[in-house]
Amino acid sequence: MEQAPRDPERQLQPAPLEPLGCPDAGLGAAVGKEAAGAGEEDSGVDTMTHNNFWLKKIEISVSEAEKRTGRNAMNMQETYTAYLIETRSVEHTDGQSVLTDSLWRRYSEFELLRNYLLVYYPHIVVPPLPEKRAEFVWHKLSADNMDPDFVERRRIGLENFLLRIASHPILCRDKIFYLFLTQEGNWKETVNETGFQLKADSRLKALNATFRVKNPDKRFTDLKHYSDELQSVISHLLRVRARVADRLYGVYKVHGNYGRVFSEWSAIEKEMGDGLQSAGHHMDVYASSIDDILEDEEHYADQLKEYLFYAEALTVRTFSLKGMTTKLFGQETPEQREARIKVLEEQINEGEQQLKSKNLEGREFVKNAWADIERFKEQKNRDLKEALISYAVMQISMCKKGIQVWTNAKECFSKM
């Protein structure tokens, strides 16, 4: 077994594992333009904004998306989308904001940031990224990554990702995150220099060891069950929702055919003509209204998807030895696998031994991990409730539009 890995937290000063110190200290340094933060304490602020203190000071937005072409690692031409990230600092007193930084990033850089955070903050529920490729697509919705609607929704998702990090009491203080927002060139190299990829394996082993002790914390096994269920139910819901959307689209669009035929028919009718013609117009309005309605619903689906990805991430954190083995070793003969498993088990046993001797650190880890999970649960309940309510609001809007169109149509019909 290799020597005990150097505590990776110490490298490059990402936030240590202690609970929150003075929140503004790191913040003042990060913003850079203000004096050392010690003097700017947010005293008298209630607990809600305490957690969102970054949001008070800093506004982050992913304001634009742009198609670019460039050459990739294999010197082949590729097309990708770049996103403009703007950071503004908000003046305390009058709420005016000043643009402090703006740079362009592509999706793969967001991924890099996230992978880094996953390794360095194993006890934190790191926010997920919006999907790389369009999934749960109903037939009229494009699965093309370059589709403007998809790009727009992704832009919102990326902004949401950054805002969630910025509002996390621990993650917001990370230097690499700060550099992501402020240092366009060389950022990738900086991240790679942390050597975090190498740490990944040993981190995962250490993490796994925590969950492999003889009496795993029941809360974590419950969490695993919950996240499995959540994943499964949200996937199911999104699939059915996509099918419902498809059918709804069909119902609305077929009515549009009435418009065309009524119009043609009205040409041969003397008394009925006007009524038919104007009714036909309303049928066209009805048919075209579905596009906006379903576009709004996609945003709702995205809100659910975020928590689907959260759940997926939670499941991975607590994966079992079996999964890890296949990941590490791939396809092998049973004998080879047996041998390697034996070695790994020895390593883990040694890890367990180490853990027993580092009991205090372990308990501290678990305590912090659980604190973040509690924070996450509250956030999840708030967000999902809000999402469900916004779904109801969308349905109400759709119904009101429907009533209006059909009332107009009815009037036309009755005048025929």
Added chain:
Amino acid sequence: MDMNSFSPMMPTSPLSMINQIKFEDEPDLKDLFITVDEPESHVTTIETFITYRIITKTSRGEFDSSEFEVRRRYQDFLWLKGKLEEAHPTLIIPPLPEKFIVKGMVERFNDDFIETRRKALHKFLNRIADHPTLTFNEDFKIFLTAQAWELSSHKKQGPGLLSRMGQTVRAVASSMRGVKNRPEEFMEMNNFIELFSQKINLIDKISQRIYKEEREYFDEMKEYGPIHILWSASEEDLVDTLKDVAGCIDRCCKATEKRMSGLSEALLPVVHEYVLYSEMLMGVMKRRDQIQAELDSKVEALTYKKTDTDLLPEEIGKLEDKVECANNALKADWERWKQNMQNDIKLAFTDMAEENIHYYEQCLATWESFLTSQTNLHLEETSEDKP
């Protein structure tokens, strides 16, 4: 619910019917009420067929009684239609439902098919009863009142098969000569019929398609609500919200079902009847053209002295009368038909719009009450938090 005689659900007591009648085109009080119901299956060694019960109530003197009950099968309806067309070749006879529908039929006699047909047959007889001329047709009276064996023997009278075939051959032959002198107003009528036929067929297809899409939407929605219940089982804080959402979706689902059935009651049968009417109309135009063609060929014969011309002027005189009668009958009936068509179409689409309005109103109420309950809950919670 308007006590329109076209509605198959109307009550059958004569007194209530006379009191609650809605006037259509007849200013006179209606005195003939017909219902078609109780389809029954009959199995013999040769075939299986369905009969329908027909109840007639009337105050007319020429009927022997005031109430009649008979059973008829589709074949009998076909016979009646044929007789009416024979007697009144240029009147617009109401259409019969199709013999069978090929698409999407598993067996000839499934319940939906029978019910649809029953309603259409009911409509057919009532339209005849409301027609100022057809209502007094003798074969119609026999159809409504004769016992089974009486009807059979009556059917056997009248021109035999061979003479009927001869008629058909002559008709085809004369129509082959083409219509050279169709008067202007009938040209217009013909154009209208062609265009109308196109459009109503399209509308029929569109309406059927809408029904199909609504059905598929309904099927998916049935699964959508329960998923939220499933989800609520693994949640704590969100349980009530999720259950409420599931309830809303289920209620909207029921509202969709109601909308669907409204469509199939109010719109689809009416549109389809006019599809069949448009085919009827083309037949009527052909018959009118044939009658005129007969006259034209005789006139031609006289002009060119092709055959023995002694009797021709008299024949021509009779045929001219015949043509004039036929044209006048058609013109009058055409106006009546157009008026009815406008009313029926207007009513059918207005009903459809009403169904949709009602559907959206129901869904709106459901979601609004959900929103209110969520807001109230929130207010309760925040007031609880305050010390």
